[in-house]
Amino acid sequence: MNLDRVALEGVDIVADLESCSEQPLPLNDDAVDVVLASHVLEHIAQPLPLMEELWRIAKPGAWARFRTPYGSSDAAFEDPTHVRQYFLQSYSYFAQPTYWRAD
Numbered sequence: 001m002n003l004d005r006v007a008l009e010g011v012d013i014v015a016d017l018e019s020c021s022e023q024p025l026p027l028n029d030d031a032v033d034v035v036l037a038s039h040v041l042e043h044i045a046q047p048l049p050l051m052e053e054l055w056r057i058a059k060p061g062a063w064a065r066f067r068t069p070y071g072s073s074d075a076a077f078e079d080p081t082h083v084r085q086y087f088l089q090s091y092s093y094f095a096q097p098t099y100w101r102a103d
Contacts, residue, residue: 021049027057035064042082
């Protein structure tokens with residue numbers, strides 16, 4: 001399945017990943033085995049609602065692969081549509097075991 005916020009050729013699901021806190025993704029719970037997001041996450045201003053939605057639609061044992069430019073690379077900064085940079089440990093903050101240290 002291809003998901004985009006614009007109904008283009010080859011897009012199966014139209015949804016705005018930036019609006020997950022107000023509008024759930026149009027998929028049932030436990031619906032997907034794999035999430036592939038290449039050069040998407042660095043464009044999302046509020047990634048936590050998106051991650052919550054991906055957790056909801058993922059089947060038990062599903063896996064996700066996110067590709068982003070490395071945070072200190074030129075590619076992370078030269079695109080003006082990037083809203084944040086990601087580093088190796090950035091992804092661990094989407095898990096509870098890491099976040100408890102921040103409180």
